[in-house]
Amino acid sequence: MENLHQLEIIILLLAAVFALTTMSQRLGVAYPILLVVGGLALGLVPGLPTVMLHPDLVFLVFLPPILWAAAYFTSLREFRQNLRPISLLAVGLVLATTAGVAAVAHAVLPGMGWAEAIALGAIVSPPDAVSATAIGRRLGIPRRVVTILEGESLVNDATALVLYRAAVGAAVTGAFSWSGALLEFVFAALVGVAIGLGVALITRWTLCATEDSFTQIGITLLAPYIAWVAGELVHASAVLACVAGGLHLRRHFSSAVSPATRIQARAVWDVVVFLLNGVIFILIGLQLGSLRQQIPAGQFQPLLAAGALISATAIGVRLLWVPLAAVLPRWLSASVRRRDPLPPWSHIFLTSWTGMRGIVTLAGAMALPVMTAAGAPFPFRAEIVLISFGVILITLVGQGLSLPPLIRLLPHLEDDRAPEEEERLAREQAATAALSRLDALAGEDWLRADQADRLRAYYGRRVERFAGNGTVDEDCSTEAGLAFRRLRHETLSAERRAVIALRNDGRISDEVLHRLEHELDVEALRAGIGERRSERPAPSG
CATH class of the missing domain: 1.20.1530.20 (Na+/H+ antiporter like fold)
Structure with missing residues (x-):
């Protein structure tokens, strides 16, 4: 007791x-x-x-x-x-x-x-x-x-x-x-x-x-x-x-x-x-x-x-x-x-x-x-x-x-811009490393050329976006980050509502829903919006 x-x-x-x-x-x-x-x-x-x-x-x-x-x-x-x-x-x-x-x-x-x-x-x-x-x-x-x-x-x-x-x-x-x-x-x-x-x-x-x-x-x-x-x-x-x-x-x-x-x-x-x-x-x-x-x-x-x-x-x-x-x-x-x-x-x-x-x-x-x-x-x-x-x-x-x-x-409490510059550098170096790895893998039997081309184009755009030019790229600024996260929240929420609606209508199983929802959750974490919930949940059926 x-x-x-x-x-x-x-x-x-x-x-x-x-x-x-x-x-x-x-x-x-x-x-x-x-x-x-x-x-x-x-x-x-x-x-x-x-x-x-x-x-x-x-x-x-x-x-x-x-x-x-x-x-x-x-x-x-x-x-x-x-x-x-x-x-x-x-x-x-x-x-x-x-x-x-x-x-x-x-x-x-x-x-x-x-x-x-x-x-x-x-x-x-x-x-x-x-x-x-x-x-x-x-x-x-x-x-x-x-x-x-x-x-x-x-x-x-x-x-x-x-x-x-x-x-x-x-x-x-x-x-x-x-x-x-x-x-x-x-x-x-x-x-x-x-x-x-x-x-x-x-x-x-x-x-x-x-x-x-x-x-x-x-x-x-x-x-x-x-x-x-x-x-x-x-x-x-x-x-x-x-x-x-x-x-x-x-x-x-x-x-x-x-x-x-x-x-x-x-x-x-x-x-x-x-x-x-x-x-x-x-x-x-x-x-x-x-x-x-x-x-x-x-x-x-x-x-x-x-x-x-x-x-x-x-x-x-x-x-x-x-x-x-x-x-x-x-x-x-x-x-x-x-x-x-x-x-x-x-x-x-x-x-x-x-x-x-x-x-x-x-x-x-x-x-x-x-x-x-x-x-x-x-x-x-x-x-x-x-x-x-x-x-x-x-x-x-x-x-x-x-x-x-x-x-x-208190005046002068704004933080420095160093984290934004460091983020830009990290993104640019990560994309460059990925491109180098793609080049090193060229000729492998398991590598599909169309997939490699898509990834090469994707990482090439990232290198151009975050290439160092002495200034902080606007995509790494606080304002641009907030706007992008809001946009990404809207699109991911729309995807989540769509797959939930398919599950509620009986057109996909819960197993498929859970697998796709996990991918969306990981993407939300990557975008820095993992703590936000969908604003308009799909009706339950």
Whole structure:
């Protein structure tokens, strides 16, 4: 019966996730924000069971595939190009935020020791990879800003978790060593990256050894968990293991599996990541009900005030650090200034303001030990958990809701035209390669001349259309792309309605319909309109 009760809770949470996600699309609000608010509202409903979020569940079940997927869709080229700002944020800003928050917490919470204060600072210092990806890309933030935010959120967890472990160890045992913490950070980072690369290499070899699509997709789902568990077993950074594995596998995944597997894997991963994101964000909101029970009634309001002050400190440190990290390196090195001009101040401010906390912050707070080595309760555990929740709420909901109007107000936020030029180059080179392959196949017994001529004419037109002439071809422009996708949507919808009508009239079988519909779906994906449905469905018969 207990298992049945838990199943009912899971079904209720999934239903809430689907409803709130649909509502977020209609309201134009990023779904993590609405899910946290919805979970918060559900947590305040009297009579509903309290849902306790176990930290091991977050670290082991939710984080590995989410981090792996976020790294998989991160451009390694752009990650390398922005390595300096990413490092300054992922390491320097985490240290600065931890120090600032620890100083404020030590001052405003009477009796809190430095070990507990540093632990709180390490918990709330890293912005969340899920929040950055889910919110940043949906709001049309410039590409370089998104790359920096995603790169920061993928790497900063390693820095924060090393500080967290050192501070918690000091609070539990009463001993702390700066040299030990530094060695632990270096070991965790290097070994974590090595484990991730090793898991990715083994995964790549396994994918090449099998041709079954379902097995290959299952291997990709298993890989992040293997990387995470292996990192935890040797006390390395499991976060960096997943990040390194996802980045490396993306470089070789296209050549390791078939097109059908890639389409199916993308669909499976989209669903898995969506469900994990949705459940974890609504669980974040639900934690308020359990947190209220752990805090005496008279201390709840003062702790909320302390949480607001600590949230302001975390936001303020970021607002100061990001401009300094952008300006100082260029002032110190003239050569850097020449090849790396200062970004627009609107980009710098947007990077400074976008620092939403999420699942890592809550999981770190919930993972605090209950007892010290001496058998006493861990000092200020309930207070740290509640303040961490307050920081998540203020940064994710407050800052997240402020981003759309802020983006409209800030000047010079339009993205560059580089992706359009790169797309033109890719199309032209791909068509040229196809023509070269046709020439190499000339004379083969199985090759039909009429088919080769049709393909040669087709690729010849593509080469002429996308040949480089120093400017971006109008067919690669944003406006032309939108017009073409709209036209392609109309024609593919007409084809789909026609074959459905034939099936409804009994003139073709469902098997034929499914085969033709799959071809139309693949063509829609190629045209970038795979998420659109037909506007005028055929009448059912």
